[in-house]
Amino acid sequence: MAEVESQEDTEYLDEEYEEQEAAVAGAVDEDQEGSGLDSAVEQLREVQDKEFVEVRLPSTIVAEAQQAWQVFISSAGSRDAAGEAIYAAVFESAPSLQSLFKTARSVMALRFMNGLNSIISSAANPSVLKTQVETLGFQHLDLEVTIPRVVIFRDAIISLFQMELGARFTTKARLGLLSLLNYVGGAYIFIRREYAVRIKI
Secondary structure, eight states, X not given: OHHHHHHHHHHHHHHHHHHHHHHXXXXXXXXXXXXXXXXXXXXXTSOOOSOOOOOOOOHHHHHHHHHHHHHHHHHHSSHHHHHHHHHXXXXXXXXXXXXXXXXXXXXXXXXXXXXHHHHHHTTTOHHHHHHHHHHHHHHTTTSOOOHHHHHHHHHHHHHHHHHHHGGGSOHHHHXXXXXXHHHHHHHXXXXXXXXXXXXXX
16 A cells, blocks of 8 residues: 555655756756847756856746745745745655754754755856855755755755745746756765765864
8 A cells, every 4th residue: 555655655756856947948948049048047957066156047037936935934934934845845755855954944944944045145146156155055064965856955945935825836836946956966966976075084
């Protein structure tokens, strides 16, 4: 019985992911036709861990992602409540990730909140964004960040925003948030792989 339920859950998640991917692809096509968008958004539809460079997202996508972030905070009632919601979404979707974090829940929720806020707020400025992400990456050198774990974290947050904001979480806002989370996750992996050993030495 449990195996059947697990299979059904997997099938449901696969369908939901395919729907999200189709919507994201539509937004990419829209922007490419309307603004001659380069390959940045297309590349960041997946986690990129081979290099860590500045990324410039289209202003409309950044603006809608930032607006969705502010609406999410407002709908949660407070920054603390928003952080708690993010924490719950991530660890309820993947309880195994809790073993990576030894900090108290309230502190961890606040860190999630502050980290995401700094990333989303800096999204319109490639050099500032890269510096913010690099700083966060060095703060997470002790964590074994992998692409599957990034995907779990990313999808949990995307699903949370979809559930909380509904139609207010536009396709471009979703694309912007997805791109940023993929960028950050890839950067964490890159920084840990390239610098952790050197720092230990």
